[in-house]
Amino acid sequence: MFFFAAAPTRCLIVSVSLLAAPLVPAPIASAQAAAPPAAAELRVFDPALVDKAIDPCENFYRYSCNGWFKRNPLPPDQTSYGRFTELFELNRLHLKQILEQAAAPSPARTPNEQKIGDEYSSCMDTAAINKQGIAPLQPELDRIAGLKSTAGLPALLAHLHTIGVSAFFGMGSNQDFADASQVISFYGAGGLGLPERDYYTRTDAKSAEQRKQYVDHVHKMFVLAGEPDAQAAKDAGIVLALESELAKASLTITEQRDPQNLNHPTDVASFGKELSHFSVPDYVAAVHAPAAGKMNDTEPKFFAEFNSLVASTPLDQVKTYLRWHLLHAYAGTSMPEPFEQESWNFYAHTLNGAEKQQDRWKRCTSRIDHEMGEALGQVYVAKYFPPAEKQQALEMTLAIEQSMSKDIDSLDWMSPETKVKAKEKLHTVMNKVGYPDKWRDYSKLEIVRGDSLANLERVHEFNQARDLAKIGKPVDKGEWMMSPPTVNAYYDPQQNNVNFPAGYFQPPFFSDKEDDAANYGDMGSTVGHELTHGFDDEGRQYDKDGNLKDWWTKDDEQKFTDRAQCMVKQYDAIEAVPGVHLNGKLTLGENLADLGGLWLAWLAWLDKADVAHLDMTAKTDGYTPDRRFWIAYAQQWCTQTRPEQLRTQAQTDPHAPDEYRTNTVLQDLPEFGKSFSCKKDAKMVSPTPCRVW
Numbered sequence: 001m002f003f004f005a006a007a008p009t010r011c012l013i014v015s016v017s018l019l020a021a022p023l024v025p026a027p028i029a030s031a032q033a034a035a036p037p038a039a040a041e042l043r044v045f046d047p048a049l050v051d052k053a054i055d056p057c058e059n060f061y062r063y064s065c066n067g068w069f070k071r072n073p074l075p076p077d078q079t080s081y082g083r084f085t086e087l088f089e090l091n092r093l094h095l096k097q098i099l100e101q102a103a104a105p106s107p108a109r110t111p112n113e114q115k116i117g118d119e120y121s122s123c124m125d126t127a128a129i130n131k132q133g134i135a136p137l138q139p140e141l142d143r144i145a146g147l148k149s150t151a152g153l154p155a156l157l158a159h160l161h162t163i164g165v166s167a168f169f170g171m172g173s174n175q176d177f178a179d180a181s182q183v184i185s186f187y188g189a190g191g192l193g194l195p196e197r198d199y200y201t202r203t204d205a206k207s208a209e210q211r212k213q214y215v216d217h218v219h220k221m222f223v224l225a226g227e228p229d230a231q232a233a234k235d236a237g238i239v240l241a242l243e244s245e246l247a248k249a250s251l252t253i254t255e256q257r258d259p260q261n262l263n264h265p266t267d268v269a270s271f272g273k274e275l276s277h278f279s280v281p282d283y284v285a286a287v288h289a290p291a292a293g294k295m296n297d298t299e300p301k302f303f304a305e306f307n308s309l310v311a312s313t314p315l316d317q318v319k320t321y322l323r324w325h326l327l328h329a330y331a332g333t334s335m336p337e338p339f340e341q342e343s344w345n346f347y348a349h350t351l352n353g354a355e356k357q358q359d360r361w362k363r364c365t366s367r368i369d370h371e372m373g374e375a376l377g378q379v380y381v382a383k384y385f386p387p388a389e390k391q392q393a394l395e396m397t398l399a400i401e402q403s404m405s406k407d408i409d410s411l412d413w414m415s416p417e418t419k420v421k422a423k424e425k426l427h428t429v430m431n432k433v434g435y436p437d438k439w440r441d442y443s444k445l446e447i448v449r450g451d452s453l454a455n456l457e458r459v460h461e462f463n464q465a466r467d468l469a470k471i472g473k474p475v476d477k478g479e480w481m482m483s484p485p486t487v488n489a490y491y492d493p494q495q496n497n498v499n500f501p502a503g504y505f506q507p508p509f510f511s512d513k514e515d516d517a518a519n520y521g522d523m524g525s526t527v528g529h530e531l532t533h534g535f536d537d538e539g540r541q542y543d544k545d546g547n548l549k550d551w552w553t554k555d556d557e558q559k560f561t562d563r564a565q566c567m568v569k570q571y572d573a574i575e576a577v578p579g580v581h582l583n584g585k586l587t588l589g590e591n592l593a594d595l596g597g598l599w600l601a602w603l604a605w606l607d608k609a610d611v612a613h614l615d616m617t618a619k620t621d622g623y624t625p626d627r628r629f630w631i632a633y634a635q636q637w638c639t640q641t642r643p644e645q646l647r648t649q650a651q652t653d654p655h656a657p658d659e660y661r662t663n664t665v666l667q668d669l670p671e672f673g674k675s676f677s678c679k680k681d682a683k684m685v686s687p688t689p690c691r692v693w
Contacts, residue, residue, distance in 0.1 A: 011490040012526050042086060042507035045518035045632045047621040057678035057685070061662040064634035074640040076355035079348060082639025082658065083508045088487045091380075091503045095365050095485060098379050112375040115442060116368050118449040123333050123364035129452055130336045134225060136453040137330060141225070144322045150310055153318065154279045158286035160322065164460030166190050167325040168246070168306060171289065173470040175494040177263045177296065180546030183470045185295040187271065188262075189250040189302040191321075192243050193218070193328055195351070195652050200240075200247035204579070206647070210351065215240050217346035221327050224338055235320045242313065242321050249305035253652065254586045259493075259541055259548055262298040271297055274304070277311040289468050333363050334453040353644030371459045373483025374440040377502075380485045381435045385502035390434045392512060393505050396519070396604075397431050397498065400527045403603040407693060413559045421551040425534060425544040430477060430497035434505070435484040489526055491533035494546040498530040509636060516612075517625040520605035521598075521632035528604075529597030532693055536589040536596075537564055566690035567591050570664065576650035576657055577643055583650070590655045594665045596693035598633055602671060605629060626675040634662045 051066030074081050102109065102117030103124075109117060122128075134141075140163070147156055160167055170190040176182045194200060194214055199207060215236045222232035255261050269292060272280030284291050297303060310318075331343040341357065348354040369376055408414070408422050445462040447455050470476070477495050482488055485503035492499065504510075510523040533539045540560065543549040552560070568584035571591055575581050584591075609616070609625065616625055623631065637658035641649075646657060656664070666672045667686040678685050 011488055012529055042083075042090070044508055044511050044514045044522050044635075045621065045623075045628050046508070046635060047623065049635055049638065050631065055682075056676045057673070057682035059663065060630070060634055060666055060672075060676075060684050061637070061659045064631050064662070065638035068635070068638040069640060072638075072640060074642065077358040079352040079354045079645040080639055080641040082641075083636050084487050084639075086508065087503070087506060090506075091485045091487060092362060092365050094384060095369060095376060095380065096361055098376065098383075099365060099368060102379075112372070112378065112442060115445065115447040116372055116376050119371065119447045119452075119455055120364055120368050122448075122450055122452040122455055123367055124360060125450065125452070126337060126360065128450055129334065132453075133336055136451075137326070137335070140326055141323060144319050144326065147315065147319055147322075150277065150315065150318070151279070153310065154283035155286040156322070158283050160326065161287060162461055162464045163329075163457045164464075165322075165325050165329045167322055169303070171283075171287065172467050174296070175475050175546065176265075176294065177259065177494075177548040178265065180494045180542075181474055183473055183475055184293065185268070185289055185468075185471050186298060187295065187303065188298040189246070191246050191325070192250075193239070193324070194243070194247075195648065196253050197247040197250045198252060198651065200244045206579075211240065213346065213350050217342065217350075218324055220342050221324070221331065221339065224342065225323075225327055235324070238317050238320050239324045242309070242317060245305065245309060246302070249299075249302045251299055251302075253654075254583060257538055257586065257589065257654070259538060262296070263548060264297045264300055266295060266297050268292050268295050271295060271303075274300075275307045277307050287468070288465070290471050293472060330453060330456065333360075333367055334456045351644060352648050353642030369483050369485060371456075372442060372445070373485075374436065374480070375442050377435060377484030378439055381502045385434055385484070385505070389505055389512070390502075393433045393500060393510070393523075394431060396524060397433065397500070397527050399608065400524060400531060400600050400604045401426060401429065401431075403600050403607065404528070404531055404693075407600060407603060411693075413556070413563070415553055415556050418551070418553050418556040421543075422535065425496065425551075426531075428496055428544040429531065429534065430495065432478075432480065432497055432499045434500070434502040436480050437478055489530050491530040491539065492546075493534065493539045493542045496534060496542070496544060496546050498527070500527070500530070515620060515625070515628065516605055516608050517628040518632040520601045520608070521629035522636045524601030524604060525594075525598045525633050525636075527597070528600035529593040531600065532593040532596035533589065535693060536592040538589050560692060563690065563692040564588060564592065566688075567595070567692075570668075570690055571656060571660070574656070574660055574664070577646050580647055580650045582656055582660070586654055587656045590661075591664075592692055594656075594661050595668055595691070598665055599669065599691075599693065601633075602629065602669075624675075630666065630672055630675055634666075637662050 046067075049065060049067035049071075051063055054063040054066060056063040068083075072081060078085065099116060099120040102113040103121040104117070140160075143156065143159070147153065157167060161171065168191040170188050172186060173183050174186040176184045192200070194210075199210060199214075218236035218239050219232045222235050223229055227235065251261060268280065268284065268290065274297075281291060327339070328343075331339040333340060344354070344357050348357075404426055405423055408419055408426065411419070414422070442462075446458055475495065477497060480499060480501075481492070482490065482499065482501050483503075484501050486501040487503050489498070489500045489504060491497070504526075505523070508522070509526070510519055534542075540552070541548055541550070543551050550557075568588055570584065571582045571587050572584035573581070614625055618624070620628065639658045641657070649655070649657060655661070663684065667684055668689040668691060670685070670689065672678075673682070673685045676684075680687070
């Protein structure tokens with residue numbers, strides 16, 4: 001729960017390893033992880049995936065995806081596996097080839113090739129990592145052990161934050177809510193080892209069991225680090241108790257979705273006076289952050305509790321907590337295999353149901369993409385994203401923006417006054433496609449071959465310094481928050497821009513070999529999704545310049561809220577796994593974007609079809625253009641998922657499971673029912689459809 005940013009980017013999916021995923025549409029079948037299909041085998045619209053034995057008006061998700069489910073049993077190393085995973089794995093193979101070539105020592109390597117190649121080689125050298133044992137981390141363990149009093153905590157915590165240890169709270173840069181052109185420091189709640197705060201507060205039997213499993217995991221990690229078993233068991237209990245106090249003082253993930261709950265501007269000096277038991281001046285000096293100036297205390301209640309805990313918690317317990325978070329932060333590919341295996345066992349297997357650890361090369365490739373994504377991505381786009389594809393993607397984005405402008409004009413619930421402001425915001429949206437115009441400079445980052453853990457420390461230090469250097473400066477709107485090979489997209493409300501990485505514009509989501517019906521139903525809905533985020537329950541609170549500023553009339557705001565509440569109730573009623581319902585407020589932004597995005601893609605495609613005088617009765621692959629549009633939309637969400645992962649998703653993820661990103665969205669669009677001649681009482685036809693945009 002490390003603090004990231006006060007105005008979260010709104011993504012199509014959460015991450016590739018934890019995709020927004022569906023209820024399992026058929027019994028999960030395990031299989032040995034197979035190589036991903038070649039790009040030529042992936043299609044945006046694939047008629048072979050359609051199950052004609054299913055009535056499309058009763059369950060369109062299964063109608064569109066059953067063929068894919070039969071072809072793709074869930075691999076044991078995945079907690080979910082879908083169309084996004086197919087492309088992610090294909091991209092990861094491409095990155096592996098790039099990294100293996102860069103890892104070969106050669107005087108011809110560029111500085112970036114040296115860095116990504118030597119880091120990949122270091123990560124893959126498990127023999128050397130195992131031989132070193134915990135020794136590379138010992139200086140940090142000694143540093144924690146050497147804490148003499150809480151007076152030394154600020155400097156120690158600053159150092160740990162610098163090397164990527166998410167203890168107690170997080171501090172970084174972000175755009176000022178009141179003036180999005182400027183960057184200030186933000187302080188936010190953090191310091192939890194479980195996925196989010198409600199894991200510590202829920203009282204149901206499953207949550208109680210997971211807390212016991214977490215304590216057992218922490219216990220095992222302490223034993224691996226050399227603690228006697230009895231002491232490790234005691235220390236694990238201390239960790240849970242301390243984290244529970246932090247969790248109780250934190251905002252819920254639903255509360256965090258409202259930026260008004262995170263907007264508490266102050267200045268560094270005043271914030272320091274509030275923390276009477278923790279020296280903010282000592283912390284900012286050690287972390288090399290500004291000692292004065294405007295800042296945002298995102299969760300005052302949390303920091304009041306943190307201040308009390310510093311005063312009341314015995315020093316040995318503070319050190320135990322810090323020692324755990326150090327181990328937790330580094331228990332991946334830079335530590336000996338028993339640490340990584342134990343971390344995987346709890347977070348991937350116990351919480352999310354994975355049966356097998358992913359191959360080492362996959363973990364190392366993802367690590368390099370995370371650490372130096374633009375150094376790796378620069379080579380990737382040169383090979384796999386030609387300028388013509390970037391132009392096609394941009395043209396689609398502009399077409400859907402035009403459709404949104406027309407859609408705003410047609411809204412019968414919004415006043416002319418608010419429509420003017422909405423269109424001003426829309427026309428100010430910045431479109432970022434493929435990759436940055438200016439690549440990130442890694443010249444100050446040192447990567448040493450064979451020094452895996454220290455390399456990770458230096459990566460964290462590099463990124464921390466880069467982040468804090470932004471404070472007090474104008475925002476750089478050209479910066480990207482995803483690497484070019486990423487299979488995802490996002491909207492940034494404070495920068496008012498949409499971002500579509502190069503890795504996404506490939507089959508099964510987009511192809512120049514497909515017709516517009518398929519491309520707009522699939523990738524077009526994604527473009528519309530991200531645009532709609534600018535006008536969802538969070539995004540609508542920011543003006544065209546990214547400032548947190550009310551530009552709505554009170555009457556229009558109420559009408560929006562009433563329509564949005566329809567979707568909250570709709571998704572609250574969905575039971576993702578037995579006993580666990582979706583949280584309609586948590587998923588509201590993504591649900592609004594799914595529905596609004598698909599509607600905008602439909603409008604844009606109809607405009608293109610009209611200009612082209614498309615024959616709507618002509619069939620391709622046996623389907624009319626409108627049916628191809630809807631099926632292409634559904635097929636992007638074909639995914640197999642483990643029940644454990646579904647439980648985690650329902651409790652933590654702002655995205656609904658993929659079955660509902662298909663069926664529930666389409667139930668709200670009468671145009672879909674017309675295309676398939678569905679009767680009014682069909683399951684795929686809502687008697688009271690929800691609609692905002």
